[in-house]
Amino acid sequence: MTDSPRLAAGDTAPDFTLTDQDGNSVSLADFRGRKVVVYFYPAAMTPGCTTQACDFRDSLGSLVGAGYQVLGLSKDNRAKLAEFAENDHLTFPLLSDEDLAVHLAYGAWGEKNLYGKSVTGVLRSTFVIDEAGLVTLSQYNVKATGHVASLRKKLGI
Template sequence: MTTLHPGDIAPDFTLADQDGQTVSLHDLRGRQVIVYFYPAAMTPGCTTQACDFRDSLSSLEAAGFTVLGVSRDTPVKLREFRERDGLTFSLLADEDHAVHDAYGAWGEKMNYGKRIEGVRRSTFVIDPEGRIVHAQYNVKATGHVARLRRMLSID
């Protein structure tokens, strides 16, 4: 299983967003980007995490960050999720989990005491040159955005 570390080049990707438009990491060069991987739209933990990003978006953007959420959901489901919860950042569809694989966000994990294969809730901070600044694996949905903001010194 791939694991990314600070200093690694972030794997490039092009994925469809909730509106069917393509978003490429390469096109965001020159900006700081937060890419987070979550298991499934409209589930309790993923909703908590997405709403925390939504509620912190103005301070994250003021600090120069673009936020992208990535899941295996279809663009249609992502649009539903975005509309239902008033999410104001792009949600990207990685239905075959190829981008999850490239980032190490797909693999074996523990779920209620059982080893399973699936999405490892993960967050990556990428600098303007496309290098990983922070790579966090197996994060908890609740409180994650607050911890990330503290780590990035964002009020």
């Protein structure tokens, strides 16, 4: 697979329907009329991804209070996502995109530098989508640590 095209502010967010950690079907369209933070992470239960997920969990009250729904996406299967959610008390949907279709649609798959080597994989990325389904903020290759605080600052939360 090659790098997928990147989204920018003003683009229509690609719709998707995926299964969450509890086996529920979750569609982006379900959240029309609400603001959504969609974030892509490489792998459940790894140190950076756990840090980022726990930061979202700990900031969920302020994000929800400001009208945002948080959705986490990875290529992990539903069982691994269920274990991740249970282990770290994650209370927002973690969505399984095993075939990478949504990763590719959002440009969250491509070449990256990992420990000095060029590899192809998940690009840790975050998208803020408005009530009409348009991307208002698109961030690629974000750092796991401190990202949620930076995002909240950009959103004025």
